[in-house]
Amino acid sequence: MSSTSAVLQERSTEPGAPVLVVDDLRTQIHTPRGDVQAVDGISFTLGRGETLGIVGESGSGKSVLGRTIMGLYTTGPTMTITGRVLIAGKDVHALSTTALRDLWGGDVGMVFQDPMTALNPVKKVGVHLTESLRKHRGMNRAQAAAHAAELLNLVGIPEPRRRLDQYPHELSGGMRQRVVIAMALANEPALLIADEPTTALDVTVQKQILDLLERLQDELGMAIMLISHNLGVVAGRADRVAVMYAGRVAETADAATLFDVPHHPYTEALLEAIPRLHQPPHVRLAAIDGAPPNMIAPPVGCRFAPRCRYAQPDCTAAPPVLDAALVRGVADPRHSFACYHPVNAGGQ
Amino acid sequence: MAGSGVAHLRPETERVLAVEDLVVQFPAKGGHTVHAVSGISFDLLDGETLGILGESGCGKSSAGRAVMQLPPPTSGSVRLGDEELTGVTAQTVRERRARMQMIFQDPVSSLNPRRKVKDLVAEGPRIWGREVTREQIEVVLRAVGLDPAVVWERRPHELSGGQCQRLCIARALMLDPQVLICDEPVSSLDVSVQAQILNLLEDTKKRYGLSMVFIAHDLAVVKNISDRIMIMYLGKVCEVVPAGDLAERALHPYTRLLLESVPEATASETAIGGAQRAGGELPSPLNPPSGCRFRPRCPLATEECATVEPQLRQVGEGHFLACHNSGPGASAAA
Structure with a gap:
């Protein structure tokens, strides 16, 4: 699941220039124990009025991604950032501190957990x-x-x-x-970054807040980056969803496609691990064995391979690239995944 | 809603835990009182899992802790088997309570950071002056999916959140409990780990013949693990429903509100726009509304709801409802 060059595709219906462009973004955090590659080559664009959901478990790098895009993290003694972030055409990591302060609360707003x-x-x-x-x-x-x-x-x-x-x-x-x-x-703001905006709230209040964001988006036309560990929250609200694992995008598609025909085994495993209201009680959940990798020395190939039930020898050789899914032999620009042995790929 | 009543209680001979008219109040500033739990009753059969569902401030955790006498409830009775836990000396409570163990939301902070796994597991029996062999500890560690050779000398900070929760379960099992009270045991865990722990609790319950009270706010999680679900609102019980009936048959307006608010990770969910708006917020437990406590937020509220507190009545097999205006036999007011 690498994404060095692949770009999460912009919706074809999207008019005008994108509000947010992220190009091969990498955030490396220097710690006494070694360097953590928290965000490892992520690229996407986000248009006006569009919502991108970022889902992932703790440590997947989703919050670091949000903060790096915001410009809250900059290259310094504890961190190295490479790649490019454009918000409303401005290169965030080339801005002066003063210019950043104009950006924050101006072109971009952020909601924290x-x-x-x-x-x-x-x-x-x-x-x-x-x-x-x-x-x-x-x-x-x-x-x-x-x-x-x-x-x-x-x-x-x-x-x-x-x-x-x-x-x-x-x-x-x-x-x-x-x-x-x-x-x-x-x-x-043209862009709102919402990092787990409803995680601390009750489910009835969560619905009120998400409804509110949706209504305001309609009224103001802003782009929203909705970061959440809760797949349900993202399913109902995002136009497109990117699933992150160990600093990389494993799979991205429009929300309906992703939840209906996931191609990456991690997406599939995540969806199966969630208890569902329509299932009878005491249904055995499909837990994902093991734990996410140590990000100081992550696995060489696909980072999910050690936990993946479909892993083959080639998975550990080199990281798979985030590539467009094929639908009857034709590349689907709206659905990409990084896996050598995709699931639900009968149509390929 | 938010009613009282005992219609849902079962014959005394079949219950391992019986809680009647439990009241928990805390003093607040200015001579006020926080009404955390206001007269709820529930029971637990041998081998049963009772889910207690509600939002923050509904009193579900206070109720769980009051059952454990942590701290003892303001009034009401808690019986474990034939033994009363309320109104007896602290020493008697300690003795009688040993067969009831509790697991908390934050597994890391509920473990002493300076002790090693081997000592943490043996702590309970040692307090009671019982010898614990290395083999006993190893057996219980394996039962919760921890490799004794790996974790033996570790301290809690060297374990992940999921491993700490496994350790907490191991500690509880060492005292050979009859009843396990789990207060939000998976809400601080990631979905993949949450599934591991839910499966483990289910396996452990069967293997050790436990009965369980499972307190949580996540509807799907509670449904997955429970046989029977009690929905609480502001210190009262709204509804008691067999777990299998939660999604389709639950009747209480508050339960329906909860069900409608849950976002589900499915393709069809993506088609639903901002459907019905969930109105209002929880009133203050300092000054709860009269009559039915859900009344100020309830779309079905009538004058009767302000004056008469609804009592639980049977509306189906194992299904009990405290509401004047929903379910069969609702009073046709207004």
Whole structure:
């Protein structure tokens, strides 16, 4: 599952230039024990109004990918980043610190998993929201406050005026996440990176938040990168899904295809490991044996090979390349996978 | 919903665990009281798994801990076999409780980081002054899928989250429990590891003849492992349903809301847009609503719901519902 040159294909219906271009992105983290290749050659593009879901288990590199795209991680003593990230045409890793600050909260917004750590506990909700409005839009105090109240209304918080004067701890978890989303959306970003936005929330609140993101996407036309470990969350919300394993993309396709006819054994195994509501109780789950590889010295060939039930000798020789799936002999530009021995490949 | 009642309890002779009218309250600032669990009853048959399902703040963990007397409930009765655990001395509780073991959500923080696997496993019996042989420890480690030769000298930080959860199960098994109480045992684990642990719990239950209380918020996980499911909301029971009937036959408006909110990883799910909006949030347990506690969020709520608390009544085979306005025999108010 390597992806050195392959590109997650842009939807053919996509008008205009992509909002986000990621080209052969690699993030290497230097640790006392050795170098961790957390993101290892990932490329894709994301168009206006489109949602890309990134799924993977802990340690797959999905969050590092999001933060590297954001420009939160830069080359320095602890990290080396190669490849290119373009957000609205700007090369993120070539920007100055000042230019990055203009980018954040301007062209790109980010929603993190834990709303409590994303909010400053000693600042009122209103301060969180007006800060970026005043910086990016040059609003005065009163204008910013009025606009902040509108934003809270937009994300479905009742009594927005009163909420502006409250501290984060006075809000419930769902309300806090709405505030974080309102902050991310304050300047109508072209791109929203949502890293596990609903993982800390209850299932009924999760649905409210995901519905909200979908509605705002329709209204504002932003592109969303939705990072989640929960395949269900991604299945319902993403146009395209990329499955990550050990720093690489194992498979990518539009959501319906991926869940219906997965070609990569890891995607198949993940889908089988999830308990389903429509199954009878006590159905034995197909667990994936073993654990993800040590990323300081990952396996040479396919990184999933040691856990894969279809592994052959060639899997451990060289990493498979992320290539387009064939449908009746014709390459399907919307479905790619990195595997020598794909499953459900009868049509090939 | 959010009702009381005992219609779902079974004959005394068949139960290994019986919990009646359990109340858990905590003092809060300003002389207020947090009503975590408000008079719930449930029981457990030999070899049965009862799933307790609910969102954060519904009291499911408080209920599980109160059964373990950690801390003892404000009122109510907990009986393990023929022995009462409430209203007896701390020493008696310790003795009687030994055959009931608990597994927690965060396996790493529930293990002493400075002790080695071999000592962690032997800790329980040693507290009771029992000799533990190396062989006994090895047998139980193998039973939970850990290789004694590999993990013997390791400390918890040298194990993965899944391995730590296996270790916690091994520790529980050393005391030869009758009842295992699992509080969100897989919610901090990845899906592939979650499946391993769920399979292990199922195998362990059969092999050691355990009965289990499985507390979790994930509907599909609870359905997979349970025989019977109790759905809680704000300290009350809404519905008790056979696990196989959860998806198709559950009736309570709150259970339906939960079912409609679950995103499923299927191709068909991708076709569904933002369907019905799930309304409202959990009211405060400091000042729970009168009558049915789900009333402020319920689409079926009527005046009766504000004044009369619904009681559990039988609506099907093994299926009990606490709601005035859903299910057969609903009062045709409004």
